[in-house]
Amino acid sequence: MGDIAEANGAARTRLREVSVCRTPRRPYKRCVQKSIPRHDEAPAAAPARLLARPAGLLLRRALHLAGRAATSLPGRVSLRLDPGFLARARSHQRRIVVTGTNGKTSTVALIGYLLGQAGLRTVGNLGGANLPQGIATALLDKPADALVLEVDELTLARVIDAIAPDLVLVTGLFRDQMDRHGEVRSVRDRIADALDRAPDALRLLNGDDPLTASLAGGRTRFFRLEQPPLDVPADGTDCPVCGAALDYTSRIYAQLGEYHCAACGFAAPAADFAATATPEGFAFEGETLPPLPRALHPYSALGALAAMRALDLPVRVPEWPRPVPGRGDEVRVDGRDVVVVLGKNPASTSWNLARHAASTHLFLAADEIADGRDVSWFFDVTMTPVRHAFTAGPRARDMLVRLRYERHVESGAAYADAEDAFRAALAATPEGGRLALVATYTQLPAALALMRQPPRGKPGPAIAGFGPRVHPPRVDAPVRIALCLPDQLGTYGDSGNGRVLVERLAWRGIPAELHRILPGDPAPRDADILLLGGGEDRGQRRAMEALGGWRPDLAAMQEDGVPALLVCGGLQLYGESLTLEGQEVAGLGLLPLVTAPGDRRLVGHIRIACALTGTTLRGFENHGGHSRRLGGVAFGTVLSGNGNAADGREGEGIVVSRTIGTYLHGPVLARNPELADLMLGWVAERRGWSKLAPLDDSTEAAMRAR
Numbered sequence: 001m002g003d004i005a006e007a008n009g010a011a012r013t014r015l016r017e018v019s020v021c022r023t024p025r026r027p028y029k030r031c032v033q034k035s036i037p038r039h040d041e042a043p044a045a046a047p048a049r050l051l052a053r054p055a056g057l058l059l060r061r062a063l064h065l066a067g068r069a070a071t072s073l074p075g076r077v078s079l080r081l082d083p084g085f086l087a088r089a090r091s092h093q094r095r096i097v098v099t100g101t102n103g104k105t106s107t108v109a110l111i112g113y114l115l116g117q118a119g120l121r122t123v124g125n126l127g128g129a130n131l132p133q134g135i136a137t138a139l140l141d142k143p144a145d146a147l148v149l150e151v152d153e154l155t156l157a158r159v160i161d162a163i164a165p166d167l168v169l170v171t172g173l174f175r176d177q178m179d180r181h182g183e184v185r186s187v188r189d190r191i192a193d194a195l196d197r198a199p200d201a202l203r204l205l206n207g208d209d210p211l212t213a214s215l216a217g218g219r220t221r222f223f224r225l226e227q228p229p230l231d232v233p234a235d236g237t238d239c240p241v242c243g244a245a246l247d248y249t250s251r252i253y254a255q256l257g258e259y260h261c262a263a264c265g266f267a268a269p270a271a272d273f274a275a276t277a278t279p280e281g282f283a284f285e286g287e288t289l290p291p292l293p294r295a296l297h298p299y300s301a302l303g304a305l306a307a308m309r310a311l312d313l314p315v316r317v318p319e320w321p322r323p324v325p326g327r328g329d330e331v332r333v334d335g336r337d338v339v340v341v342l343g344k345n346p347a348s349t350s351w352n353l354a355r356h357a358a359s360t361h362l363f364l365a366a367d368e369i370a371d372g373r374d375v376s377w378f379f380d381v382t383m384t385p386v387r388h389a390f391t392a393g394p395r396a397r398d399m400l401v402r403l404r405y406e407r408h409v410e411s412g413a414a415y416a417d418a419e420d421a422f423r424a425a426l427a428a429t430p431e432g433g434r435l436a437l438v439a440t441y442t443q444l445p446a447a448l449a450l451m452r453q454p455p456r457g458k459p460g461p462a463i464a465g466f467g468p469r470v471h472p473p474r475v476d477a478p479v480r481i482a483l484c485l486p487d488q489l490g491t492y493g494d495s496g497n498g499r500v501l502v503e504r505l506a507w508r509g510i511p512a513e514l515h516r517i518l519p520g521d522p523a524p525r526d527a528d529i530l531l532l533g534g535g536e537d538r539g540q541r542r543a544m545e546a547l548g549g550w551r552p553d554l555a556a557m558q559e560d561g562v563p564a565l566l567v568c569g570g571l572q573l574y575g576e577s578l579t580l581e582g583q584e585v586a587g588l589g590l591l592p593l594v595t596a597p598g599d600r601r602l603v604g605h606i607r608i609a610c611a612l613t614g615t616t617l618r619g620f621e622n623h624g625g626h627s628r629r630l631g632g633v634a635f636g637t638v639l640s641g642n643g644n645a646a647d648g649r650e651g652e653g654i655v656v657s658r659t660i661g662t663y664l665h666g667p668v669l670a671r672n673p674e675l676a677d678l679m680l681g682w683v684a685e686r687r688g689w690s691k692l693a694p695l696d697d698s699t700e701a702a703m704r705a706r
């Protein structure tokens with residue numbers, strides 16, 4: 001993998017290599033599942049072991065000569081020959097591991113840079129190949145003064161066992177690829193288990209993130225940041241220790257900030273290493289450093305600096321290195337700036353949108369394993385800065401639909417071809433303006449290719465699009481849509497259902513208000529529609545406390561025929577009983593249904609024949625709880641996927657009066673607008689309006705055809 005000195009220059013070429021396991025042609029799943037044997041498996045016979053390094057080196061050289069990616073395959077071969085190959089790491093003098101859902105690659109690249117500045121010879125998987133085969137490839141190099149590795153959250157325990165790190169840095173924890181990783185809380189628990197296996201390692205934790213700070217134990221030090229706040233959705237503001245709501249005196253973004261739990265005393269720790277990032281400059285431990293380029297995430301800089309200090313190494317920053325490819329690098333094309341950023345989950349996408357102001361946005365959207373197969377998360381991105389949007393990639397239409405439901409987005413167009421989308425987006429960007437390319441993980445190489453060789457000429461036609469939506473005036477009391485407990489039940493993109501209802505009313509000239517009903521608020525008794533979304537077990541527990549107090553009102557609303565849509569976690573809570581974090585608890589008892597942990601988590605695309613709409617509905621399910629209906633009627637029969645329980649045996653969802661419970665994320669109303677209109681029709685009926693005018697849903701129709 002080479003010395004750190006070459007790291008920054010070579011980083012650009014490496015990104016192509018990184019994608020070796022993540023492109024559609026070579027699915028990530030295969031790389032993960034057909035992974036190499038564990039390091040602690042029976043040691044290989046001596047001759048094979050002796051061949052492990054030379055064979056890996058030879059292959060790496062051959063691949064380099066052929067101009068091919070060489071970040072994973074050589075390590076895979078070495079691990080085949082010697083399953084204990086990762087233990088080679090122990091011959092490096094210092095061993096640093098970086099994990100967390102966001103920011104690993106940039107943090108590792110910066111640590112590499114700082115180690116180089118300190119005069120240390122360093123090796124590592126600086127291009128981001130963070131599974132064992134990528135790590136093994138880095139270990140082909142001669143032992144160095146320092147080894148710095150980014151490690152995938154799910155393989156952390158295995159890598160820690162093998163390499164016995166001196167320091168483990170956790171950048172922060174956000175929801176990410178939930179279909180592969182599970183809920184954020186379970187990722188946190190896996191990391192906690194892994195850390196416990198390395199009692200001698202120093203834990204260096206992001207103290208601003210409650211989930212990460214809760215990983216403290218043994219020798220721990222915290223880094224903390226001060227910077228102006230940014231609008232990024234939180235991934236859990238409940239106390240990771242006792243589950244009560246955290247109080248915040250200030251927020252940086254998402255769940256990061258100055259927090260305190262009144263119930264158990266868990267609180268943001270004192271900083272061992274602190275930095276301040278303002279537009280004017282960047283200071284670390286009181287020392288002024290060069291101002292951070294926009295492309296550098298302050299937490300990556302801070303984490304890397306803190307790692308140096310924690311290891312008692314000198315910090316020298318004559319200037320900041322170039323960003324890792326695809327993390328904010330810019331080029332100028334025809335008098336316009338083009339910036340490429342990664343948008344891999346709600347936190348990173350919202351952050352990058354806020355950080356890189358642009359007049360035009362091109363979203364390259366996909367749903368490969370490494371992106372996450374469920375694209376519901378598009379709806380949880382804070383899209384505030386977007387005005388003119390272009391989309392391409394396999395999920396171009398889904399992104400277009402998501403943007404259509406954002407009132408301030410003035411125009412949107414989806415293209416079959418990324419080059420056409422780029423041409424159109426560039427043409428729509430005023431001279432002197434900026435075009436931001438926002439790519440999901442597997443689309444990053446395509447985005448970088450566009451940046452390196454910007455296609456010229458006239459764009460081909462768009463496959464779908466929208467312009468200004470008309471909002472004809474109509475006088476009436478606004479329709480009140482109650483989005484209940486979005487902080488506790490908002491992890492799976494279902495808050496988008498509220499957005500869809502509001503906009504579909506507005507396009508028909510009907511005023512509508514979306515009310516976020518929070519714990520401690522009175523029950524939304526005067527709502528016209530009630531919405532509850534999916535959430536983590538921990539969030540559901542907190543939601544149950546609030547819902548318990550509202551039960552009489554919720555029961556009365558059900559009795560009155562107020563339409564309600566309860567998705568997944570929300571559906572489970574409305575039932576008779578459910579199991580949360582291993583404990584059986586009583587539900588609200590407003591739906592005749594019981595939920596218990598099943599033998600496996602039910603994750604994937606689902607299609608149902610819906611009894612209410614008479615159509616096929618599509619969505620994505622992701623739940624550990626399996627439900628059994630004791631009464632009512634099923635919402636649909638399962639055509640593919642699972643539904644209430646494994647293999648569609650129990651049907652999908654439940655309907656009692658106008659209360660609909662379903663396991664479909666998507667969000668379900670965005671993917672299936674006829675269901676949204678069915679519910680709005682119920683509102684119209686209650687209000688005594690005539691039938692609702694139909695809308696043009698051709699984009700949704702095309703999206704659903706996939």
Ligand code: GLN
Pocket residue numbers: 492533534535536537540567568569570622623624625626
């Ligand atoms: N936490 C619940 C489960 O795993 C609900 C998940 C969800 O809402 N998607 O079953």
